[in-house]
Amino acid sequence: MPSQAHLDDRRAKLARLLGARPALIAAGVPRPRNYAANQYPFRASSHFLYLFGMPLRGAMGVYDGSAFTLYLPDPHPGQALWEGAPPTPQQLAAATGCEVRPFARLAASLRGRAVATLPAPDLETCLEQSRMLGREIRPGNVDVLDVPLAEALISLRLQHDAAAVAELRLAAEATEAAHRAGMAATRAGRRAWTVRAAMEAELAERGMTTAYPSIVTPHGEILHSERSDQELADGDLLLADVGAETRAGWAGDVTRTWPVSGRFSPTQRDLYALVLEAQRQAIAAVTPGTRYRNVHRLAAQALAAGLVSLGILRGDPIALAEDGVVALLFPHGVGHLLGLDVHDMEDLGDRAGYAPGRQRATQFGLSALRLDRDLLPGMAVTIEPGLYLSPAILDDPGLARLAGDRLNRSRLAQFHDVRGIRIEDDVLVTETGREVLTAGIPKSVDEIETAVGLG
Amino acid sequence: MPSQAHLDDRRAKLARLLGARPALIAAGVPRPRNYAANQYPFRASSHFLYLFGMPLRGAMGVYDGSAFTLYLPDPHPGQALWEGAPPTPQQLAAATGCEVRPFARLAASLRGRAVATLPAPDLETCLEQSRMLGREIRPGNVDVLDVPLAEALISLRLQHDAAAVAELRLAAEATEAAHRAGMAATRAGRRAWTVRAAMEAELAERGMTTAYPSIVTPHGEILHSERSDQELADGDLLLADVGAETRAGWAGDVTRTWPVSGRFSPTQRDLYALVLEAQRQAIAAVTPGTRYRNVHRLAAQALAAGLVSLGILRGDPIALAEDGVVALLFPHGVGHLLGLDVHDMEDLGDRAGYAPGRQRATQFGLSALRLDRDLLPGMAVTIEPGLYLSPAILDDPGLARLAGDRLNRSRLAQFHDVRGIRIEDDVLVTETGREVLTAGIPKSVDEIETAVGLG
Numbered sequence: 001m002p003s004q005a006h007l008d009d010r011r012a013k014l015a016r017l018l019g020a021r022p023a024l025i026a027a028g029v030p031r032p033r034n035y036a037a038n039q040y041p042f043r044a045s046s047h048f049l050y051l052f053g054m055p056l057r058g059a060m061g062v063y064d065g066s067a068f069t070l071y072l073p074d075p076h077p078g079q080a081l082w083e084g085a086p087p088t089p090q091q092l093a094a095a096t097g098c099e100v101r102p103f104a105r106l107a108a109s110l111r112g113r114a115v116a117t118l119p120a121p122d123l124e125t126c127l128e129q130s131r132m133l134g135r136e137i138r139p140g141n142v143d144v145l146d147v148p149l150a151e152a153l154i155s156l157r158l159q160h161d162a163a164a165v166a167e168l169r170l171a172a173e174a175t176e177a178a179h180r181a182g183m184a185a186t187r188a189g190r191r192a193w194t195v196r197a198a199m200e201a202e203l204a205e206r207g208m209t210t211a212y213p214s215i216v217t218p219h220g221e222i223l224h225s226e227r228s229d230q231e232l233a234d235g236d237l238l239l240a241d242v243g244a245e246t247r248a249g250w251a252g253d254v255t256r257t258w259p260v261s262g263r264f265s266p267t268q269r270d271l272y273a274l275v276l277e278a279q280r281q282a283i284a285a286v287t288p289g290t291r292y293r294n295v296h297r298l299a300a301q302a303l304a305a306g307l308v309s310l311g312i313l314r315g316d317p318i319a320l321a322e323d324g325v326v327a328l329l330f331p332h333g334v335g336h337l338l339g340l341d342v343h344d345m346e347d348l349g350d351r352a353g354y355a356p357g358r359q360r361a362t363q364f365g366l367s368a369l370r371l372d373r374d375l376l377p378g379m380a381v382t383i384e385p386g387l388y389l390s391p392a393i394l395d396d397p398g399l400a401r402l403a404g405d406r407l408n409r410s411r412l413a414q415f416h417d418v419r420g421i422r423i424e425d426d427v428l429v430t431e432t433g434r435e436v437l438t439a440g441i442p443k444s445v446d447e448i449e450t451a452v453g454l455g
Numbered sequence: 456m457p458s459q460a461h462l463d464d465r466r467a468k469l470a471r472l473l474g475a476r477p478a479l480i481a482a483g484v485p486r487p488r489n490y491a492a493n494q495y496p497f498r499a500s501s502h503f504l505y506l507f508g509m510p511l512r513g514a515m516g517v518y519d520g521s522a523f524t525l526y527l528p529d530p531h532p533g534q535a536l537w538e539g540a541p542p543t544p545q546q547l548a549a550a551t552g553c554e555v556r557p558f559a560r561l562a563a564s565l566r567g568r569a570v571a572t573l574p575a576p577d578l579e580t581c582l583e584q585s586r587m588l589g590r591e592i593r594p595g596n597v598d599v600l601d602v603p604l605a606e607a608l609i610s611l612r613l614q615h616d617a618a619a620v621a622e623l624r625l626a627a628e629a630t631e632a633a634h635r636a637g638m639a640a641t642r643a644g645r646r647a648w649t650v651r652a653a654m655e656a657e658l659a660e661r662g663m664t665t666a667y668p669s670i671v672t673p674h675g676e677i678l679h680s681e682r683s684d685q686e687l688a689d690g691d692l693l694l695a696d697v698g699a700e701t702r703a704g705w706a707g708d709v710t711r712t713w714p715v716s717g718r719f720s721p722t723q724r725d726l727y728a729l730v731l732e733a734q735r736q737a738i739a740a741v742t743p744g745t746r747y748r749n750v751h752r753l754a755a756q757a758l759a760a761g762l763v764s765l766g767i768l769r770g771d772p773i774a775l776a777e778d779g780v781v782a783l784l785f786p787h788g789v790g791h792l793l794g795l796d797v798h799d800m801e802d803l804g805d806r807a808g809y810a811p812g813r814q815r816a817t818q819f820g821l822s823a824l825r826l827d828r829d830l831l832p833g834m835a836v837t838i839e840p841g842l843y844l845s846p847a848i849l850d851d852p853g854l855a856r857l858a859g860d861r862l863n864r865s866r867l868a869q870f871h872d873v874r875g876i877r878i879e880d881d882v883l884v885t886e887t888g889r890e891v892l893t894a895g896i897p898k899s900v901d902e903i904e905t906a907v908g909l910g
């Protein structure tokens with residue numbers, strides 16, 4: 001958890017950016033699963049966690065133009081018996097460095113002022129924010145009045161402070177343990193969910209959870225497949241995209257792809273080496289001042305060059321990347337911001353990911369790029385090129401026309417035992433270059449072949 | 456998963472009960488965790504799962520007075536690439552036995568009719584139901600217009616059919632594996648979340664999840680504690696309330712309490728034996744025709760008798776139970792309905808748990824009893840007496856007055872190494888008596904002492 005000093009520092013910086021403009025930051029409330037009392041594990045809004053450090057259910061933090069105050073709902077009768085005694089206001093004040101007041105006093109603190117806010121992730125809290133502020137607040141919408149608050153939080157959260165980096169390291173460490181456990185647990189005849197269980201157990205044993213729904217599948221060509229019921233066969237590649245979320249809410253996000261048998265086939269090895277080389281080049285390009293879209297382009301060009309040398313694509317690698325032909329095999333972006341959210345601050349749309357004046361491209365592939373900023377020290381990003389033999393793409397007549405004869409389908413068909421490969425690491429931009437936070441996770445062909453099936 | 460024949464049968468029965476009255480059953484939509492694209496694992500509404508068998512995101516099932524039709528939202532662009540190709544309408548029709556239509560045709564099917572519905576568990580779907588039906592639908596509220604639909608579903612879901620019982624057995628089997636793994640993984644010096652991870656991994660390995668947030672804690676005196684960060688010490692009892700949810704959505708719900716060291720202390724053994732005896736008597740009382748509140752009373756009286764013999768309470772056991780003195784140490788109900796929900800149909804308030812004309816008592820303890828029906832064959836209930844040394848109760852002046860000198864506090868203090876014990880099993884009411892679905896889980900002192908610390 002961040003120390004009170006770190007929280008004080010974050011709030012002081014936010015106060016300087018906001019000046020006299022008041023703001024309200026809601027933690028959100030637990031979401032019912034099948035009925036009101038049976039809830040999903042509570043996850044507070046990332047903006048709230050950033051400023052107040054603790055997942056306080058239903059809490060709202062108010063900046064009144066000079067100081068931050070935490071407003072808390074009253075404990076319900078029976079709370080001490082059923083859920084344990086909540087921390088006292090004094091304890092919370094000591095832990096967060098904020099004055100703590102009962103919820104009943106919140107309305108008076110807002111009265112007659114134009115208060116900026118950001119929508120909580122849950123609709124119930126958004127409706128409460130709407131009632132309190134007298135205007136419509138909806139998840140994912142940022143009102144004009146709220147833009148300065150959004151921009152201020154983005155400017156803080158884009159460049160991670162020491163407490164944030166410490167949390168990202170914790171997440172990376174647990175994520176490493178999960179991937180090693182997943183490789184060790186892999187066997188032909190097991191189902192993918194057995195591997196997923198072994199990976200997630202490593203997180204749970206540390207009191208952590210997943211930062212996003214795990215993808216553990218022999219069908220890596222489905223980019224975000226949540227199905228893990230398939231039985232693993234000897235010739236399969238298993239794609240595992242699994243990341244830890246620390247107790248304070250910070251994310252890891254790593255993908256590895258490994259052979260179920262413990263040995264890559266020659267075709268699998270060829271494409272794996274190609275993705276690995278593209279990732280190596282993309283990581284090497286991460287440095288302050290680099291425009292992230294160019295990291296994406298570099299990865300696409302590296303993939304194109306490799307695909308040409310394998311005879312799968314024909315033509316000039318740079319043109320193949322620019323024209324979107326590579327995107328038929330690499331249809332997503334090379335990565336995104338990482339922080340308290342796995343796609344950090346995606347609740348604010350593209351406002352965090354895209355620098356002012358920049359917009360998403362409409363071209364297939366590039367349109368899925370979530371980040372286009374000039375990199376700054378303290379930013380954390382993922383670097384995750386991939387190659388996929390996706391029927392959803394390859395059987396699409398429009399996309400097929402785009403490729404024309406630049407895609408050699410009969411050659412590609414020889415790689416049918418690949419389906420999907422993605423290699424993803426978490427990278428911190430430093431003053432002079434980069435640090436791969438997840439560098440300890442087996443990645444080379446040798447490291448992976450050694451790690452699979454040991455369990 | 457239930458077969459199409461079972462689903463057909465359930466829908467035919469519901470149709471007979473509804474007659475010409477139309478109804479709409481919503482599956483609900485995934486709930487965002489920290490932003491829209493990062494969602495909690497989807498869990499469809501239990502009423503929808505009961506009738507249609509599959510967790511179809513955003514689907515609505517409509518009964519038009521003669522037949523059931525499934526309305527499905529259109530796949531979004533990119534769905535095949537990102538999430539996998541959804542089943543075709545033909546495949547869904549074959550799996551569910553219903554005609555399948557696109558969502559766009561739903562409005563016309565409702566126009567001008569007074570359509571009953573039940574609120575989906577998520578607010579977003581409730582707002583959608585409100586728009587469609589032109590009246591306010593809110594989670595947990597049952598409108599007058601909707602009462603016949605609620606009553607019809609309750610009458611079906613109260614008595615489980617063969618497909619439901621098969622699912623409850625699957626849940627019990629996985630829950631047994633989880634509890635055995637938890638006992639085996641217990642060691643002094645480990646944290647409670649390590650034990651919880653071992654238990655939940657058994658469910659995940661079967662492609663299952665938990666039916667409710669697991670309670671794994673050395674502080675069993677907090678009835679629903681979700682904290683598992685405490686380090687386990689040799690003298691602690693560990694209370695684990697963990698149940699599986701099958702892939703089709705059916706719940707298990709079991710509590711065991713075991714010594715971290717593998718050996719009960721004499722005081723722990725005395726109180727454990729007492730709870731076990733109360734549970735034995737309560738289970739024996741489960742039989743068709745028995746009023747469930749009397750099962751609760753019997754458990755309370757058995758606990759009272761044991762507490763008197765240990766010198767912790769003074770007086771007549773029946774009076775101690777009736778006056779609520781036992782409730783100071785056993786403050787919750789002896790159990791509840793079990794089915795697709797762990798508290799089955801609690802989304803309908805007490806309508807399912809309390810027979811018409813019966814209401815919850817206001818007396819402390821009895822007020823937490825979630826079920827008061829005459830038992831029928833096919834009902835599944837939990838039986839879960841417990842004993843707790845809860846500061847939240849024992850330090851409450853009002854409750855202390857109630858006990859007067861009937862509670863021997865200095866004698867009770869000698870049992871300070873207990874904190875909380877609960878023993879809970881899942882019991883199916885049969886034609887002639889009962890079957891304990893979770894009978895395979897270690898429960899006697901000997902069975903438990905053998906199972907702990909083996910891992």
